[in-house]
Amino acid sequence: NAGVTQTPKFQVLKTGQSMTLQCAQDMNHNSMYWYRQDPGMGLRLIYYSASEGTTDKGEVPNGYNVSRLNKREFSLRLESAAPSQTSVYFCASSAQGPSNQPQHFGDGTRLSIL
Amino acid sequence: QKEVEQNSGPLSVPEGAIASLNCTYSDRGSQSFFWYRQYSGKSPELIMFIYSNGDKEDGRFTAQLNKASQYVSLLIRDSQPSDSATYLCAANNAGGTSYGKLTFGQGTILTVHP
Numbered sequence: 066n067a068g069v070t071q072t073p074k075f076q077v078l079k080t081g082q083s084m085t086l087q088c089a090q091d092m093n094h095n096s097m098y099w100y101r102q103d104p105g106m107g108l109r110l111i112y113y114s115a116s117e118g119t120t121d122k123g124e125v126p127n128g129y130n131v132s133r134l135n136k137r138e139f140s141l142r143l144e145s146a147a148p149s150q151t152s153v154y155f156c157a158s159s160a161q162g163p164s165n166q167p168q169h170f171g172d173g174t175r176l177s178i179l
Numbered sequence: 180q181k182e183v184e185q186n187s188g189p190l191s192v193p194e195g196a197i198a199s200l201n202c203t204y205s206d207r208g209s210q211s212f213f214w215y216r217q218y219s220g221k222s223p224e225l226i227m228f229i230y231s232n233g234d235k236e237d238g239r240f241t242a243q244l245n246k247a248s249q250y251v252s253l254l255i256r257d258s259q260p261s262d263s264a265t266y267l268c269a270a271n272n273a274g275g276t277s278y279g280k281l282t283f284g285q286g287t288i289l290t291v292h293p
Contacts, residue, residue, distance in 0.1 A: 110280060168225075168281060173221075173222050
């Protein structure tokens with residue numbers, strides 16, 4: 066059972082380049098999330114999708130766009146990468162229901178912007 | 180102001196001791212609370228969640244919630260070197276458009292020394 070799969074695992078970009086981070090889950094979850102994690106900052110929510118067809122901004126959305134392609138897939142796009150976007154990016158998913166639904170995380174994408 | 184606060188540590192305990200990790204939150208609308216463990220270079224993994232006042236036990240782990248005082252804690256009994264990791268506290272506010280979103284603290288680094 067793969068759970069949440071993220072690609073790529075590592076990426077180095079030059080300032081101004083664009084790229085898309087891919088995320089797919091096989092747990093039939095309705096909700097999906099993108100976080101970034103920087104040293105000493107914990108996990109910060111970039112965007113989330115409560116259900117297929119909807120997306121909403123999180124705490125730090127500037128410089129990012131997302132697409133909920135279908136129920137399984139949720140992608141994160143950097144249109145013009147900046148060094149400040151160097152971080153570890155995690156995708157997560159959760160079932161909908163009572164508020165005690167935990168989020169399950171992918172292995173992360175380590176992104177460096179030069 | 181960060182909505183979920185944790186002491187970043189590091190917290191160092193001897194093997195076999197009880198490790199106590201604390202977390203406070205500012206949003207009284209928060210309904211569920213989650214503890215995640217994150218090993219260096221890995222993704223967060225769920226340890227347990229709690230949504231009712233009082234204690235919840237799962238093996239060597241006990242989560243405690245006090246909504247009046249707005250704090251949640253995690254106790255690890257008989258700590259082992261393999262428990263050395265960063266522990267993330269997260270709060271869920273299921274009201275309105277924030278349904279399903281988690282707000283994470285910055286994490287507490289725990290080191291268990293032999």
